[in-house]
Amino acid sequence: MTDEATQKVLVTREGAVLVVTINRPESRNAIDRETSLALAEAMDQLDSDPALSLAILTGAGDHFCAGMDLKAFVAGERVELPGRGLAGMTQSPPAKPLIAAVEGYALAGGFEIALACDLIVASETAQFGLPEAKRGLIAGSGGLVRLPERVPRQIAMECALTGRMIPAAEAERWGLINRLSAPGAALDTAKSLAAEIAKNAPMSLAASKEIVAQAGRWSEDSLWPRQNEILERVIASRDAREGATAFAEKRPPVWKGR
Known part of the structure; x- marks a missing residue:
């Protein structure tokens, strides 16, 4: 370029x-x-x-x-x-x-x-x-x-x-x-x-965007499986554990984007 x-x-x-x-x-x-x-x-x-x-x-x-x-x-x-x-x-x-x-x-x-x-x-x-x-x-x-x-x-x-x-x-x-x-x-x-x-977790933001943007085009049969596939990726992330830990420790979370 x-x-x-x-x-x-x-x-x-x-x-x-x-x-x-x-x-x-x-x-x-x-x-x-x-x-x-x-x-x-x-x-x-x-x-x-x-x-x-x-x-x-x-x-x-x-x-x-x-x-x-x-x-x-x-x-x-x-x-x-x-x-x-x-x-x-x-x-x-x-x-x-x-x-x-x-x-x-x-x-x-x-x-x-x-x-x-x-x-x-x-x-x-x-x-x-x-x-x-x-x-x-x-x-x-x-x-x-x-x-x-x-x-x-x-x-x-x-x-x-x-x-x-x-x-x-x-x-x-x-x-x-x-x-x-x-x-x-x-x-x-x-x-x-x-x-x-x-202020929110980067992976959560991207996943939320994906679901809001795409769910209207998913068939009724595939809607929940496709959402749950995305959800599982987020649940398994370090940031999900960090969010829960930060809440328990009453401190702001430190996001890593993974």
Whole structure:
């Protein structure tokens, strides 16, 4: 990966939280192929490091992400990564929890990236939308699949067919947003939420995410066996013993992520 590509995505650690920033403010953080590769690398770092519990994904400047870089698309770039999708995550999100901190626009692929995250914190001035039909495209990076899971089907259908923008207040009303912040404070609000989450055991967080995200697609016959398989992994972990021991000793647990 080139130095230029690395600079398109900034990655910092704050304790157990990885803060990942799409750093292309001059193009409203639109995603080209190098940015997808850099974001995929950041997601791999999140999942491979047992000291990390979750990540926050945000955008530099005034906007979260305006979607796929159309100039790159017209120039022949394939922005999506095989098996991983746009931004290296819309098709295969990380195993660990991911919070989107949204200021300004989260449009087209940018909205789809936010929908691939587990939680959304948004500024009061944020706007969401799937305008692909206006450009002769469809929201093929998960928007048409995930939005109906987050809001009523008829609202998702209207958004997909009209391409209209959804103001943050409306998105909160439909339950799409977890926390609404003052303008400019989405990242700080996301960090506060992340700190609350990071107090808990990393394996428990990843396992809980897996069940919440996948259980709706499991058959009735397989639901309990699949959940119990995940549960057994958690019960057998060092952190499960540490949690019980810390509770008995009336002290904060020290998680190892294993």
